[in-house]
Amino acid sequence: MAVAEKTGRIAKDLECLKKFTATPGEGCTRLPFTKESRDAVNYLKTVMEEAGLQVQEDAAGNVFGILEGEDPDLPCVMMGSHYDSVVNGGDFDGIAGIVCAIEVARELKSKNLTPKRNFVVVGFCDEEGMRFGTGYFGSGAMLGNRNAEYCRKYKDTDGISIYDAMKEYGLDPERVEEARWPIGSIGYFLETHIEQGPVLDAEGIELGLVDCIVGIQRYMVTVHGRSDHAGTTPMDMRKDAVDAASKVISKIADWAREKADGTVATVGYINTVPGGMNIVAEECQFTVDIRSRNNEHINDIAKRIRAALDREVKAIGGSYEMDNKLTITSVNLSKEMLKTMEESCRKHGFSYEYLPSGAGHDALEIGQVIPTVMLFVPSKDGRSHCPVEFTKFSDFAKASIIMEELAIKLLV
Helix, strand or coil: CCHHHHHHHHHHHHHHHCCCCCCCCCCECCCCCCHHHHHHHHHHHHHHHHCCCEEEECCCCCEEEEECCCCCCCCEEEEEEECCCCCCECCCCCHHHHHHHHHHHHHHHHCCCCCCCCEEEEEECCCCCCCCCCCCHHHHHHCCCCCHHHHHHCECCCCCEHHHHHHHHCCCHHHHHHHCCCCCCEEEEEEEEECCCCHHHHHCCCEEEEEEECEEEEEEEEEECCCEECCCCCHHHCCCHHHHHHHHHHHHHHHHHHHCCCCEEECCCEEEECCCCCEECCEEEEEEEEEECCHHHHHHHHHHHHHHHHHHHHHHCCEEEEEEEEEECCEECCHHHHHHHHHHHHHHCCCEEEEEECCCCHHHHHCCCCCEEEEEECCHHHCCCCCCCCCCHHHHHHHHHHHHHHHHHHHC
């Protein structure tokens, strides 16, 4: 089980996959239901087939490679991550977890191991939520949490709904519920991922054993005022949507800091209408992303935002909507599987550290209902969601060794 051989195979796949981007030379942009996603899925299908897996794509755009066990009716061991990216993101976020899972499947196949249950490699569609402002579409569909109504509701900035994007991509959104796996059919879920933070790289640690993933709430807030001339409308006679919105926005980060436990809150997008320099805005839209391992802290910040909006829009005689895009609670990962991975790290002499994940992952959605574990590899300088994102291929090889030993224990 030479690290060098595994490193070479993983490097080849990741180097090929990074070509499937809408922004060549400016990072990876592989949004869901686009040509770039289709190209990546087709490549993954080919590699899965070459690894001896049975390949299928579901009604939500997820791709699976199945190594069949003696009793396919037993709850399977599933391993993978997502193949979509953010705009101008990195080449490893998500996709490396699928490649590592394929590498585990290769090793299982090469050992002529016939597991008692199926080992399933998965590539999930639209974990990031970048295009439609949601997230965990593929893993949510697998769990039975997505339907045609959901697909009609959410739209991208061009007004294209998930529903219409799926049709253009070649999927039938009316059948998205068929992506659901029966309750009890998935026994365990494993995910390898880059850390997307600085801890492992700064401390020179090879692997991170993730014991908790934070909860997340996301909102799109729209404040309504009235459009007026910027020069002729007195300040006390305005219904300035930006004035009201900015007074709320300015407090959000401080409310997160008050928690003093790693809770974070981010306003990542702001848009004004009509957007003229000499026009009082009639509308201001902004997003809010709140994360914490303490769900009560998330709820408290959301409550404060609503209270502040009530106060500020009343002051200008305006109104607002606070549309929830995503709510998912924090999850503690499997202590039993973490213990097995810790033993493997010691066996191979890999340095490791327990740490939480401040980023959301498919493991967060799945971990709500299925025993789940995550393994982090270092991100250079903690950078992610940007073109300079980088992880050594050899670190992915080490992670696949640990995951393979865990998978074997669960499979036999």
